[in-house]
Amino acid sequence: MVSERLTRLMSPQTTSGPVVTRFAPSPTGFLHIGGGRTALFNWLFARGRGGKFLLRIEDTDRERSTPEATAAILKGLTWLGLDWDGDVVSQAAGRDRHAEVAHEMLARGTAYKCFSTPEEIAAFRAAQEAAGASYAVFQSPWRDADPASHPQAPYAIRMKAPRLGETIIDDKVQGRVTIRNETLDDMIVLRSDGTPTYMLAVVVDDHDMGVTHVIRGDDHLNNAARQQMVYAAMDWPVPVWAHIPLIHGPDGKKLSKRHGATGVEEYQAMGYPAAGMRNYLTRLGWAHGDMEIFTSAEAMAVFSLEGIGRAPARLDFKKLESTCGHHIAVMDDAALLHELEGYLAAAAKPALTPLQRARLLQAMPVLKERSKNFPELLEKASFALISRPVVAEPKAAESLDTVSRGILKTLTPRLQHASWTKETLEPILNGIAAENGIGFGKLAAPLRAALAGRSVTPSVFDMMLVIGREETIARLDEAAA
RNA sequence: GGCCCGUUCGUCUAUCGGUUAGGACACCAGGUUUUCAACCUGGGAAGAGGGGUUCGACUCCCCUACGGGCUGCCA
Secondary structure (H helix, E strand, O other), X not given: OOOOOOOOOOOOOOOOOOOEEEEOOOOOOOOEHHHHHHHHHHHHHHHOOOOEEEEEEOXXXXXXXXXXXXXXXXXHHHHHOOOOOOOOEEOHHHHHHHHHHHHHHHHHOOEEEEOOOHHHHHHHHHHHHHOOOOOOOOOOOOOOOOHHHOOOOOOEEEEOOOOOOEEEEEEOOOEEEEEEHHHOOOOEEEOOOOXXXXXXXXHHHHXXXXXXXXXXXXHHHHHHHHHHHHHHHHOOOOOEEEEEOOEEOOOOOEOOHHHOOOEHHHHHHOOOXXXXXXXXXXXXXXXXXXXXXXXXXXXXXXXOHHHEOOOOEEXXXXXXXXXXXXXXXXXXXXXXXXXXXXXXXXOOOOOOOHHHHHHHHHHHHHHHOOOOOHHHHHHHOHHHHOOOOOOOOHHHHOOOOHHHHHHHHHHXXXXXXXXXXXXXXXXXXXXXXXHOOXXXXXXXXXXXXXXXXXXXXXXXXXXXXXXXXXXXXXXXXXXXX
């Protein structure tokens, strides 16, 4: 699924050129909801400025990367409606280029060969700890070693990080972040087995792909300082940074499995429409005045990095549902039905029959205004989905007593030739109620039981209109018998 | 441990030195009603704590507390 990586194609970008953003997940599982939001912000920002939104799979960790995970991530993005430009880039496919850059840095003198073994480094740390130091950055003895003293052995390539001064990350979300260089180590960019590390790969890929704005989780904020060393070592322009806070669970702790749904696909299976998810996720950590309910196009028009908050936001299902409810209410009926069928498939529920689909489409106007998610909509649509004989639930059956059944019997003849509109039906039902000396509510209950087999349903008129005269009379006759 | 980031109603947030601190979700009360919703009206609800700076701080600075992140030949 991941195509050949893009080869070097962009000229060095300038900050005034077209916007290029990217989403770069590791394929180690499904698309995390936090990752989905990161992708969303990148998408909104690029699309809102006529720029490009690229997708790169960071699969350099062959141990943990799987093609299934890559497929799951693509599927999640697709469901969310986040379309990317060009081919999906595989980071692993760029090893040679990454190694080439590492050697170039070697040639420039901004990196050096380090012959220290992992064991020696571990020993160094243990010694530091034993000496009472809480922690110390590893200082390779090879940093300034005479090449003549280099042994014939495998070596890693490390950055020659500045020991003095400070590195400043000019971040659009976090502001100016200053990191003292002494806290930065000579990070390894090429392992002793010749493979590149993530720190090198991201920078090379972002540069080669022409990425102008790096919008990612703030767990990378400190990494940005390290990565900036590579840009400097290669004389490459540094992209605009925007480190966004992570999403937390309702309890304020980092979102994890015990909070329930962490994967985007789970939200589809729970029956939330993509447009509602996008709206909710956009507002989670970003705001533009009092703007609450909006389409993605509207969001793109005003989305800015400056509008992103600095504190982690908590997931609130109540608000998610409310937001989705607004979107469901205004969605096009056919589109809604289509997405609902996608939900059915995602939730491994039986597909709709042609008759059910037709009735659902007809009932959509009355159903969509009162549903916050698809399960709820389907619940309200029950009357349209069932087929005769209608089996009344216990609570509904109670309203089908002898008297009520008698009333229903007198009703059907009058429906026989009535024109099938609410305007005609309403006086007929009101008349029946009046003749029997009962309020309309008393008549509605047995009607609900007969038409839907339930005590909670949409309006009786709406149900009659959707299932039609023939089916209405048939259901009433069966219930009255 | 060190370094970095964060902290406004229960939740998401507005405010970018001067406001009765606004909106949304949720909650409570009332209204409407054909059940459930939806809808309408009203209500309670916030600047973590302590120091500064200033005529004036939610807003700027410092400290503390709490939360998060980074600190790997993981990404």
